[in-house]
Amino acid sequence: MNKTKTFYILLLIVSALAKAQSDTSKTINQDLQFELEAEYRYFFDEAQFSGQENHYPSIALRPEYSIDWNKGYESINFKGFARLDRDDSRTHWDIRELYYQKAQNNWELSVGLKKIYWGVAESNHLVDIINQTDAVETFDGEEKLGQPMVQFSWITDKWGTFNFFYLPYHRKRTFPGEEGRLRFGVVIDKDDLDYESSAEEFRQDFAVRWKYFVGAFDIGLSHFYGNGREPLFVFTSTGDINAFYPVINQTGLDVQITHNAFLWKFESIYRNADTQDFLAVVAGLEYTFANIDGNGLDIGLLTEYLYDERDELALTALQNDIFFGSRIAFNDIQDTSILFGGIKDLEQSSTIFSVEASRRFGNSWTAEVEARIFSDIDTSELILSNFQDDSFLRLSISRFF
Numbered sequence: 001m002n003k004t005k006t007f008y009i010l011l012l013i014v015s016a017l018a019k020a021q022s023d024t025s026k027t028i029n030q031d032l033q034f035e036l037e038a039e040y041r042y043f044f045d046e047a048q049f050s051g052q053e054n055h056y057p058s059i060a061l062r063p064e065y066s067i068d069w070n071k072g073y074e075s076i077n078f079k080g081f082a083r084l085d086r087d088d089s090r091t092h093w094d095i096r097e098l099y100y101q102k103a104q105n106n107w108e109l110s111v112g113l114k115k116i117y118w119g120v121a122e123s124n125h126l127v128d129i130i131n132q133t134d135a136v137e138t139f140d141g142e143e144k145l146g147q148p149m150v151q152f153s154w155i156t157d158k159w160g161t162f163n164f165f166y167l168p169y170h171r172k173r174t175f176p177g178e179e180g181r182l183r184f185g186v187v188i189d190k191d192d193l194d195y196e197s198s199a200e201e202f203r204q205d206f207a208v209r210w211k212y213f214v215g216a217f218d219i220g221l222s223h224f225y226g227n228g229r230e231p232l233f234v235f236t237s238t239g240d241i242n243a244f245y246p247v248i249n250q251t252g253l254d255v256q257i258t259h260n261a262f263l264w265k266f267e268s269i270y271r272n273a274d275t276q277d278f279l280a281v282v283a284g285l286e287y288t289f290a291n292i293d294g295n296g297l298d299i300g301l302l303t304e305y306l307y308d309e310r311d312e313l314a315l316t317a318l319q320n321d322i323f324f325g326s327r328i329a330f331n332d333i334q335d336t337s338i339l340f341g342g343i344k345d346l347e348q349s350s351t352i353f354s355v356e357a358s359r360r361f362g363n364s365w366t367a368e369v370e371a372r373i374f375s376d377i378d379t380s381e382l383i384l385s386n387f388q389d390d391s392f393l394r395l396s397i398s399r400f401f
Contacts (some may be wrong), residue, residue: 028069035062039396043181045389051178058085073103079115079146083137089177090136096146108153113146116165118209118220119267120256121282123304123323123343126267127252129224130207132171139182139372140354145171160212160219167205170195170227170245184386193231194244196274203227203247220254232275246273261288265304278309284323296331302341320346325354334360348378364401370394 041056060083068075082093099112119125131144150166172190176183197203205226212219228248249272257264263286270279284304292299308319325341335358342353353373360366370393377388 027071028067029072030067031065033064034401035064035398036060036401037062037396037398039394041181041392041394043390043392045391047181048386048389049183049185052181052183053086053179056086056090056181058083058090060084075101077101087136087177087180089175089180092136092174094134094145096144098146106155108151108155110149110151110153113148114151115144115146116149116151117144118222118252118254120218120220120254120265121267121284121304122265122286122302122325123284123341124267124282124306124318126269126280126282127220127222127254129222129229129250129252130165130167132229133173136174136176136180145174147171160210163209163211165205165207165209167207167226168202170201170203170205172201172245173229173231181390181392182387188243195227196244196246197227201227216258218256218258220252222252222254224248224250224252228271228273232273246275248273261290262286263288276310280306280308280310282306286327288327296329298327298329298331300327300329301325302327306343318343322346336360345378345381348381349376350378350381350384351375352384364399366398366400368394368396368398 037060039058039060041058043052043054043056047053060081063078063080065078066075076099078098079096080093081096083090085091095113097112097114099110099114101108101110103109116130117125118127118129125141130149131147133141134143134145135141137143147167148169150168152164154162154164156162172193174190175188178187195201195203203226205224207222207224207226209220209222226247227245228250231243232246234242250269252267252269254268255264255266265282265284265286267282268280271277282304284302286300286302288298288300290298302323302325304323306318306321306323311319321343323341323343325339328338330336337359338355338357340353340355342351344351351374353371353375355369355371357370358366358368371391373391374384374388377384379385
């Protein structure tokens with residue numbers, strides 16, 4: 001991120017912290033935590049591209065610090081991240097969050113770097129547009145980079161919650177390097193990606209979201225205007241890739257309906273740009289069998305349909321697919337959980353199977369297992385064909401301090 005922007009954000013945070021500590025009449029609460037993670041990724045098949053390996057050990061550190069005062073109505077929150085990996089592009093650090101927040105009556109103000117999540121679907125978070133994806137961390141796009149912002153939230157009893165975002169700086173998506181797996185045949189350096197806007201990363205972006213609960217309905221309506229978070233890829237006849245960040249308007253709708261043991265989920269976006277217009281939809285449901293054995297075991301069954309007008313040019317490769325899966329929560333003191341499923345292309349033979357499981361040990365340790373299997377990937381898939389030999393198993397153990 002730009003050093004000048006970072007300096008001013010840090011200056012604002014430090015000033016707020018100094019103000020809090022200078023007023024001895026206010027009770028100050030502080031909390032400091034660290035997570036140290038050892039990770040090992042093993043790729044089952046020989047590499048498709050030169051420079052890639054099968055074994056990838058790494059170490060990650062996630063520090064967190066928070067301080068609040070004024071009866072909790074003012075606070076500063078920090079979440080950091082750093083990883084050391086054999087892939088130089090996956091060796092990176094980031095400030096996930098570092099922001100000052102003030103709440104008063106029916107409004108909240110946040111200034112700094114922050115992570116915002118929108119959406120209800122399991123397989124693809126279409127409406128989630130504020131933060132840039134940290135694409136070297138996870139294949140599923142769940143990890144996000146911290147986004148500089150000013151967020152103002154207005155909470156009403158009758159009309160729901162309105163969130164307004166001013167986003168003064170755009171962050172580029174990260175990509176694996178030459179030694180990394182889950183990459184394209186052509187290594188993409190994020191600094192080589194251009195912008196449609198002449199202001200480039202300093203273009204001033206804006207977003208607004210309305211959130212409303214009524215009965216069984218949980219509704220979100222949003223609009224974003226600015227530099228797109230997804231680069232637009234153009235594949236040349238020689239196999240090269242040209243990519244840039246377009247200026248977009250994106251309107252999103254997400255709805256979740258809770259009815260007995262059913263969760264009905266829907267997300268849709270319409271994205272408009274000079275270079276590309278498209279509609280995308282995710283719709284599905286989750287049914288949970290609760291407390292099956294009388295000891296808290298919950299088993300949820302999930303299915304979702306995914307549609308994207310971009311067809312094979314969709315960066316997620318999810319253009320006409322069906323997702324199926326199951327979520328198992330043991331609700332034990334070790335917080336054991338398992339999520340497994342798959343995504344099947346309805347036009348091609350391509351299928352992706354996945355398993356994610358986690359369990360806590362004692363008070364300070366957590367173990368996680370993740371597996372992704374790329375099965376019978378069709379060679380016509382412009383995105384997935386690059387990952388057809390990248391099925392992997394990931395093991396991690398974390399210690400909390």
